[in-house]
Amino acid sequence: MKEQDILAHARRCAPAESCGFVVRTxxxxxxxxCVNISAAPEDYFxxxxxxxxxxxxxxxxxxxxxxxxxxxRI
Incomplete structure (x- = not known):
């Protein structure tokens, strides 16, 4: 399920940059x-x-x- 969660997160954030972790529990x-707190989230994370x-x-x-x-973007 991790792959589906990652893809869903990336789609929700698009076109902004996104990031996340896989952790052991x-x-x-x-x-x-992760939350992108960049002032320019479409350019930076x-x-x-x-x-x-x-x-x-x-x-x-x-x-x-x-x-x-x-x-x-060119």
Missing amino acids: QAGERYLP RMAPEDWLRAETQGILWRWFTAILAAS
């Missing part, structure tokens, strides 16, 4: 979406510090992020 792996802390305390397995190609 007692129930197994879980996806934690700035993670809310509490998102990093929440993921870090649960045990980060991996992090993913979207990247919008600059060439698509």
Whole structure:
């Protein structure tokens, strides 16, 4: 289900950049979406510090992020 959660999060945020973590919990792996606090979310991703802390305390397995190609704006 993690992949579906990640894709759903990216679609909800589009066209803004998005990011999230997969963490380890007692129930197994879980996806934690992050909040983009950038002043220009369609150009940059700035993670809310509490998102990093929440993921870090649960045990980060991996992090993913979207990247919008600059060439698509030319």
